Amino acid sequence: MSRTTDVVVLGAGVAGLSTALGLAATRGVLVLDAGAGSTPWAQGGIATAFGADDPQAHAADTMIAGAGACDADAVRVLVEEGPQRVAELIALGGRLDHTANGEFARTLEGGHHFARIVHAGGDATGAEVARALRAAAVAAGVEIIATSASGLLRASDGTVTGVLTIDGERIGARAVVLATGGLGYVYRASTNPAVVRGDGLALALRAGAALMDMEFVQFHPTALFTGAPGEIQEGQLPLVSEAVRGAGAVLVDAAGNRIMAGRHPLEDLAPRDIVAREIDAVMTRDGASHVFLDARSVGDFARRFPTVAAACAQIGVDPATQPIPVAPAEHFLCGGVRVDHRGATDVPGLYAVGEVAATGVHGANRLASNSLLEGMVFGRRLAAELTLQLPFDTASPTQEPQAVALGEDEDPQAVRAIMTRYAGIRREGNSLAAALDQLDELGEGPLATVARAVVASAAERAESRGCHWRSDFAQTLPNGGRHHVVVRLDENGRPEVEKTLKSA
Numbered sequence: 001m002s003r004t005t006d007v008v009v010l011g012a013g014v015a016g017l018s019t020a021l022g023l024a025a026t027r028g029v030l031v032l033d034a035g036a037g038s039t040p041w042a043q044g045g046i047a048t049a050f051g052a053d054d055p056q057a058h059a060a061d062t063m064i065a066g067a068g069a070c071d072a073d074a075v076r077v078l079v080e081e082g083p084q085r086v087a088e089l090i091a092l093g094g095r096l097d098h099t100a101n102g103e104f105a106r107t108l109e110g111g112h113h114f115a116r117i118v119h120a121g122g123d124a125t126g127a128e129v130a131r132a133l134r135a136a137a138v139a140a141g142v143e144i145i146a147t148s149a150s151g152l153l154r155a156s157d158g159t160v161t162g163v164l165t166i167d168g169e170r171i172g173a174r175a176v177v178l179a180t181g182g183l184g185y186v187y188r189a190s191t192n193p194a195v196v197r198g199d200g201l202a203l204a205l206r207a208g209a210a211l212m213d214m215e216f217v218q219f220h221p222t223a224l225f226t227g228a229p230g231e232i233q234e235g236q237l238p239l240v241s242e243a244v245r246g247a248g249a250v251l252v253d254a255a256g257n258r259i260m261a262g263r264h265p266l267e268d269l270a271p272r273d274i275v276a277r278e279i280d281a282v283m284t285r286d287g288a289s290h291v292f293l294d295a296r297s298v299g300d301f302a303r304r305f306p307t308v309a310a311a312c313a314q315i316g317v318d319p320a321t322q323p324i325p326v327a328p329a330e331h332f333l334c335g336g337v338r339v340d341h342r343g344a345t346d347v348p349g350l351y352a353v354g355e356v357a358a359t360g361v362h363g364a365n366r367l368a369s370n371s372l373l374e375g376m377v378f379g380r381r382l383a384a385e386l387t388l389q390l391p392f393d394t395a396s397p398t399q400e401p402q403a404v405a406l407g408e409d410e411d412p413q414a415v416r417a418i419m420t421r422y423a424g425i426r427r428e429g430n431s432l433a434a435a436l437d438q439l440d441e442l443g444e445g446p447l448a449t450v451a452r453a454v455v456a457s458a459a460e461r462a463e464s465r466g467c468h469w470r471s472d473f474a475q476t477l478p479n480g481g482r483h484h485v486v487v488r489l490d491e492n493g494r495p496e497v498e499k500t501l502k503s504a
């Protein structure tokens with residue numbers, strides 16, 4: 001073993017850093033930073049209930065957006081512990097925006113019935129959260145190294161006992177925490193940077209853990225359309241925050257007709273799965289590659305949304321005078337590695353937190369601006385758990401652990417094309433079956449493995465719910481939200497799917 005520590009955290013986003021910071025005083029902790037993930041790109045803000053709002057109202061909006069599939073206990077944890085975590089962020093030096101009279105500036109986004117979203121730098125909340133947490137973690141003695149995991153180390157009884165890095169270093173640990181984010185790169189276009197490849201999901205599967213709710217892949221309604229008309233978008237797309245709609249912008253088609261008027265009581269601020277579907281329907285109807293977000297009524301646009309304004313300037317659009325071209329793009333994985341409310345997977349020694357984890361808090365569709373909050377709340381809970389108990393003692397290893405390697409994909413671009421074509425906003429049973437057949441030809445690499453988990457789960461859920469829309473099963477079944485779809489790997493490395501009853 002090249003070195004050992006108490007806890008290795010894979011990922012330096014909001015969830016990983018929150019976990020590491022919470023452990024710094026009591027445990028040796030090492031963070032492997034694979035490069036900036038989704039956190040610094042998060043725009044809108046942090047949803048949190050305080051003042052005139054209350055956690056129960058935040059819980060209600062979270063559960064409505066989650067379309068009947070949320071775990072009520074996980075939601076309660078999120079909304080009740082959230083305000084305290086935000087207060088801690090501020091105490092650590094996180095600089096949130098204020099109004100002219102000194103109150104926190106708060107905004108609306110899709111699915112919220114109350115302006116409870118605090119933000120930083122206008123629309124640069126994630127970058128500020130990442131900066132503040134990282135500075136605090138480093139000051140507290142957390143070691144952060146620039147590398148990533150190529151495998152997990154496992155003892156003969158299956159316990160995870162460390163990490164193998166891409167540089168060939170073996171790091172022994174009493175606990176390994178996956179905080180690797182979502183799976184944006186599994187699709188051709190995403191708001192996530194390319195480093196977000198679903199590696200943590202593949203590692204968990206290889207180690208014997210279960211994934212849950214993998215069919216619930218969220219598409220953000222308004223990624224900036226940066227291509228030529230008719231072109232297929234590729235790579236990381238700039239986000240146009242929902243907070244722009246919260247400030248009054250509306251979605252229109254090429255003729256200027258409102259898209260969301262009359263489609264939902266909250267119109268342009270309906271939950272994002274609903275808005276993304278309506279946009280997709282208009283694009284299909286019109287044979288268009290994008291629609292428009294008309295933000296001309298939003299005063300002082302460049303000051304309130306500097307990140308969006310800069311991205312628009314790159315494509316020659318001035319939101320103060322011109323509608324912004326937008327289209328949906330993959331954004332967030334609502335499911336992930338199945339964990340309890342303290343981050344434990346079913347594999348001893350292996351934990352997961354943040355977007356890579358499935359606590360059930362998001363159900364079938366995450367409420368806007370609940371993800372930074374999730375990372376802070378569940379990161380802190382996991383740190384508390386690992387402060388109280390660690391699974392085993394590396395001081396007396398019984399046997400040299402074996403590495404479970406991630407491996408390499410034979411044809412990553414083929415995987416991405418299949419997922420984009422068959423497992424996007426709209427799915428259909430025969431196409432999902434064709435996708436599984438095609439993915440089966442593409443080997444056992446991490447992207448192909450994660451893609452199969454999504455497709456197999458989507459094929460299993462024969463209904464439409466939240467961000468899982470089946471054109472062949474358009475209805476939401478009365479009892480469909482009462483079960484989860486769970487995936488493990490069988491002995492041949494193929495996804496094995498089962499349904500389990502939801503706990504709450």
Ligand code: SIN
Binds near residue numbers: 045243370
């Ligand atoms: C946004 O600013 O629209 C994204 C926020 C989120 O994903 O919660």
